[in-house]
Amino acid sequence: VFCYWSRHEIFRPEKRPQSHAALEGRARLLPFCAAHVHFCWPPAQRCPKCHSDIAWKQSEGRGAVETFSIVRRPAQAEWKGKEPYVVAFIRLDDGGRILSNVVGCAAEDVRCGDRVKCRFVETTDPELGLPVFEPEKSTA
């Protein structure tokens, strides 16, 4: 997956979480705005609400599906063959709304309000993890 935001300052080697431990699926490190007490994704150089500094912080990685769509026609070549897939806004319990995917279940089974938990998947950049969400019940 091409990540335009991987050029953001917080992804520079000295600012990245160590070897991006997030990839291992345990650390759940996400960009965080302390001033607004929320996580954000896609990542930004500055808090999208108040322009405060953004730092990496561990999230509990639990939340609920706020809204979603099932994509039937991928817009980018990288996603071809993965349709149908779910693009969703997730409300994290520890603050913030992030853009992500719901995986690990049939796209047709997703509902607004579903409880989900975060895991990271690999991208074409070996050092970057992409947070996705799966239903809490199937992985408890």
Next chain:
Amino acid sequence: MIADPLRLLDCSPVSDGGAAVVVTSADRAGKGRKKPVRVMGAGFATTHLHLSAAPTLTAHGAGLALDRALSFAKRARNDIDVALVYDCFSIAMLVNTEDLGFAPKGNAGAAFRDGEFRIGGRLPINTHGGLLSHGYPGRAAGIGNLIEGVVQLRGEAGNRQVANARMTMTHGMGGLFATHGVLLLEQT
């Protein structure tokens, strides 16, 4: 189905195209071969950059941009004779039409079905078909809406002409409901 619940005809067709307007002083405008229209007011509003940071997912900044343009122009909403609303997708048309104050929240769909926004209706919207029917040539799409406003004010719209169109409102949008611009044009 493209992306639930949007089907093929809910999405504006990406197309080739171009558009341009000439902006000049009132003095020079009168010397052209075409009848000029007057820019009465402009307004902009940005509520977020990425949609994930939007204050709500059901109302955005179009109405605030229109309020600012009306204040600039010293005009009121009911002075608008034709509205050109940015409709990259059918849902954008509904949300923006409501945010602009032309229908109560949740009622734009019913108002369209009842013919309130057709030519001869309460407020004709997107007389040229908008992005959904006229096409989506990238950045030129928004200027296409502006040009339809000019065509209506000049009385050159043929069988889609709105009778006595004296003021038009053109609304444009950038990003995912992020940035809204409104331009009010009036007959000279």
